[in-house]
Amino acid sequence: MNIEKFLREKNYDFKDIVEKFKFIDKFKEVKQNPKFHGEGNVYEHTKLVCSEILKLEEWEYLEDREKVILYTAALFHDIGKVITTREEDGQIISPKHAVKGAKMFRYLAYREYEFDKSIREEIAALIRYHGLPLYFIEKEDIDYHLIKAAEITNMKLLYLLGKCDLLGRYCEDKAALLERVFYFKTYAEELGCFYGPKKFKNDYTRFLYLTGNKVYPGAEIFDNRSFEVIIMMGLPLAGKDTYIKCNLKGVKVISLDDIREELNISPSKDFGKVGAVAFSKAKEYLRRKESFVWNATNLRRENRQKLIRLCTAYGVKVKFVYLEVPYRELILRDNKRERYVPIKVIDNMIKNMDMPEAEEIC
Template sequence: THTQRVVKSLGELAGWEKLSLTEKNILILAALLHDIAKPITFKLDEQGRPCFSDHSTKGYWKGREILMQTFTPPVPFFHREVIVSLIRFHRLPLKTDDNNKVEKLIYMASQTTPLYLLALLAEADVMGRISPDKQNLLDRVKLFRDFAKEKECFRQPKSFFNDHTRVLYFQNQDLDPQAEIKDNTKTEVIMMAGLPGSGKDYWIKKNMPSLPVISLDQIREEIQHPPSGDQSKVITLAKDRAKDYLRKEQPFIWNATSLKYHLRQPLIQLFTSYQARCRIVYRETLFSQILKQNQSRSRVVPPAVIYEMASEIDMPDLTEAHEVVYSIY
């Protein structure tokens, strides 16, 4: 199969023997899982040809779900996140469309993904294909390598003038990556993130007991609103309280699961618009322990809901916030 050929090709690549055992294991797992979402994304296009729309993103979710919930002992958190980031971006070295868009994607990928490993995975992916177009695709991988080396993000994340410039660059489509923007932040917002039962409340009590907390769960209790269905009223109330703290330049904690990028991003843009620095604190422990701890909460979340949430986590990273803390225990 293609996947077997990709794994075999890894060991034949120049540079493979120079990798550490950990790097080799990460690449092998990424290769085994890189097309994991193809079966669930399979469709025929208008010409009757098979297509797999967005299988990289869905593979990023599915790969994490598998590695988080089924491996015993579990794959270490930081190794797992490199593996799923490789899955997410495994087609990036082959892109040749809008140069500005690809440049930003490369800088984005470098924040979570060692690009030297991504290039090896892409090369093995090409070698594992049965295609007359292999050389053209390998040339694209070489261009990707050369670009990442030139921009000094091949073996380390793309660097920016400061944290604030990095956040604004990834928020703003038109900002130059070489821009030097003064950090004018006047306050800080801590955004908690993690599955129900992951210990977000415990982290707050232990580390920031004196800060005011905006908790979506508490607001639901106050207005007797169910946790399912339309949450717009809850979010509006929470945002109003946030704006009040932001106007006063009062640091506070936003306490919610915050597991989806499209939910975090508007909030972070709101915080930065009030000149607030944003720190995301992501909490995680063993998945079995999360399910167990959920049962001891005053507001128990149905296990089926936790499984569903865990199947589509968008891990917070430095493209979103001034600082990201991974509190793994």
């Protein structure tokens, strides 16, 4: 689906747009805490937010692509409330709805709507961080959270989304909350991460800061890394093996699928044993300061973080390579594959995947 063409043809008319995205009808069933959302359910709030987007003074100065990304993010920013909203101690709450909402949107945009990947991920990032302009002041390390968000999020659009998220609701302290959102803008500007990612002295300093090593962001840490580990990322059949054959000839490869075959282990069993063998091989290469490729799906952030910590301990440069093909192409390839992966398994991977974080983007 060409979302840019679609929204232009619909002239950003909410009523016409939601006819295409039937999932949004579910928003009507999701109640909100009247203390913060006197407008009622998520559908009514979403309609108001989208209306406020079009009223923005900044709207006419945005590029067409920015308009598409901002409006679509507004349309889906509370999608996570569909699965997270519950009543607790007499209060309606929706814990982690932004993080889970980003994954829900990614699943729909990839599997159902087939959005362009770059637009999809910019929208997903805005959904994930849409509460940051309002709640950033409560973070323990404000600078770190804003600088990290700016690596994958358009902070200018995030600010506008945060502002409209407030304008599109009925609550008593709206004026005070809007001041906080404006402070988000000025704070990010002072940090140097509002109009784009913060500039570091070199890539190594950036990597150390974003991985939480608590280095000063203005420092220039000498990069003494002498070799590289390449970590592949992508769904099964996305083309990881082909990429390695075409682009990484001669580099040693640790393949979790190959280890399973060697040990005759089913893909659904003994994750620990396969991982232990793979990590043992990795440590051998690291001790010899020999570059290698780690070939697996690596779709979960916690698994990638283990690899980052291991490689960082040996002073090695880590490079992530993420590959993707359209969903229909993925299923066609799967149907032709000898080692068939059930579609239910693939869909579950898509629902739970964590896209590359700031420190994983090279």
